[in-house]
Amino acid sequence: MVVDKNTKKILSDEDVRKLVMARLSVLSKDTMISLGSDGSFTREQLIESVKNGDMVGEKLAEIQLEWLRSFKEKVAV
Numbered sequence: 808m809v810v811d812k813n814t815k816k817i818l819s820d821e822d823v824r825k826l827v828m829a830r831l832s833v834l835s836k837d838t839m840i841s842l843g844s845d846g847s848f849t850r851e852q853l854i855e856s857v858k859n860g861d862m863v864g865e866k867l868a869e870i871q872l873e874w875l876r877s878f879k880e881k882v883a884v
Contacts, residue, residue, distance in 0.1 A: 820860075827857050827864075827871045842866060 818826075834850045841847045845863055848856070856864035 823868050823872065824857050824860070824864075826875075827868045828854050830871060831857065831867075840867075842870075 831850055831854050836850060838850050839847050840850075840853060842863060845866065848863065853863070853867055857867060858864070
């Protein structure tokens with residue numbers, strides 16, 4: 808569960824997974840994303856990892872949430 812410190816809204820793990828999968832689904836099918844020492848992954852592999860909640864999926868969800876938080880802060884300025 809994710810709690811936004813500024814607005815105190817709570818996102819369930821399922822909400823986070825849906826959000827991340829929706830963001831991934833708009834990428835080109837031939838997109839490859841590298842996650843450091845974990846390797847490179849296709850869009851479909853990442854969607855499956857997020858759906859399954861494995862280590863790669865959790866890491867990607869964390870990265871996406873951090874990006875969205877920073878985007879929100881920059882928009883609010």
